[in-house]
Amino acid sequence: MVSYDFSGKTVVVTGSARGIGRRCAEKFLEAGANVALCGHSPRDIDALLKELEPFTHGEHERVMYETCDVASMESINAFLEAVVERFDALDVLVNNAGIWEATPVGEVTEDMWQRNIDTNLKSQLFACDWFAKYHKENGGGQSIVNISSVSSILTGPNTPLYNLCKAGTNSLTRTYAHGLGELGINVNAVAPGSIATDINKATYSDPSAEKAMCDSLVMGRRGVTDDIANAVLFLTSEESNYITGQVIFVDGGWTLQQAPRK
Numbered sequence: 001m002v003s004y005d006f007s008g009k010t011v012v013v014t015g016s017a018r019g020i021g022r023r024c025a026e027k028f029l030e031a032g033a034n035v036a037l038c039g040h041s042p043r044d045i046d047a048l049l050k051e052l053e054p055f056t057h058g059e060h061e062r063v064m065y066e067t068c069d070v071a072s073m074e075s076i077n078a079f080l081e082a083v084v085e086r087f088d089a090l091d092v093l094v095n096n097a098g099i100w101e102a103t104p105v106g107e108v109t110e111d112m113w114q115r116n117i118d119t120n121l122k123s124q125l126f127a128c129d130w131f132a133k134y135h136k137e138n139g140g141g142q143s144i145v146n147i148s149s150v151s152s153i154l155t156g157p158n159t160p161l162y163n164l165c166k167a168g169t170n171s172l173t174r175t176y177a178h179g180l181g182e183l184g185i186n187v188n189a190v191a192p193g194s195i196a197t198d199i200n201k202a203t204y205s206d207p208s209a210e211k212a213m214c215d216s217l218v219m220g221r222r223g224v225t226d227d228i229a230n231a232v233l234f235l236t237s238e239e240s241n242y243i244t245g246q247v248i249f250v251d252g253g254w255t256l257q258q259a260p261r262k
């Protein structure tokens with residue numbers, strides 16, 4: 001097992017109530033970081049601290065949770081300001097929160113556009129921008145990772161808006177990497193393939209569809225949240241501080257394929 005030392009570092013993970021974001025938060029806590037989690041809904045902080053105890057080893061003061069709607073710039077800014085107020089630092093930003101919904105070609109509405117852009121792309125851009133402004137004024141800062149997707153480079157008739165947003169994630173990652181390099185801050189994206197989380201459980205709840213999915217992948221299995229969290233920890237650790245502006249596909253080979261494996 002690779003272990004990183006994030007002791008004394010403050011890490012923000014958006015959309016960390018469950019799924020990939022939650023696993024990232026757990027691993028950062030295990031590695032000694034102060035971690036600020038957020039989600040749509042208020043959480044009972046005592047219950048959350050109990051759930052996170054295996055990772056904090058009782059150091060509850062390293063955990064913060066705020067209700068935050070990432071689709072709102074005001075809400076993101078308030079969250080990031082609260083993090084700095086609480087920990088007096090913000091070293092690592094992981095822009096993870098996102099939604100997936102079917103928006104079939106020929107049926108796209110303005111409401112769908114707004115919801116997808118606000119939640120999946122505007123959220124990441126304004127969080128990166130707050131981080132940039134803060135560190136230009138105050139110094140410090142280590143890394144940003146934006147969660148992208150294989151959909152950023154693939155197409156599908158059901159998801160034009162999701163694909164567009166994630167392609168935007170790749171672009172903003174390169175742009176902010178360019179803008180923050182002079183501060184020594186690296187900015188990268190992690191692009192998952194199909195990872196078993198709530199975001200896609202409806203799609204793959206059918207065992208035969210699940211088997212067809214796994215058979216079609218080079219590695220022969222769907223990903224798990226650890227696969228993504230491991231890449232996020234590496235890209236925000238000091239081991240990777242000469243890697244910037246990259247989109248790392250953690251997809252079991254999905255994007256290598258011209259044809260199904262079987």
Ligand code: NAD
Binds near residue numbers: 018019099
């Ligand atoms: P998930 O649905 O389990 O988790 C998404 C999290 O984002 C949830 O905690 C949810 O509450 C939060 N969120 C959504 N909208 C929000 C808002 N407006 N404000 C605050 N929080 C909000 O899904 P996941 O699979 O863990 O997805 C995490 C990221 O990974 C997303 O950006 C998603 O697009 C990306 N991704 C996932 C997969 C996959 O197969 N699971 C593949 C590619 C990319």
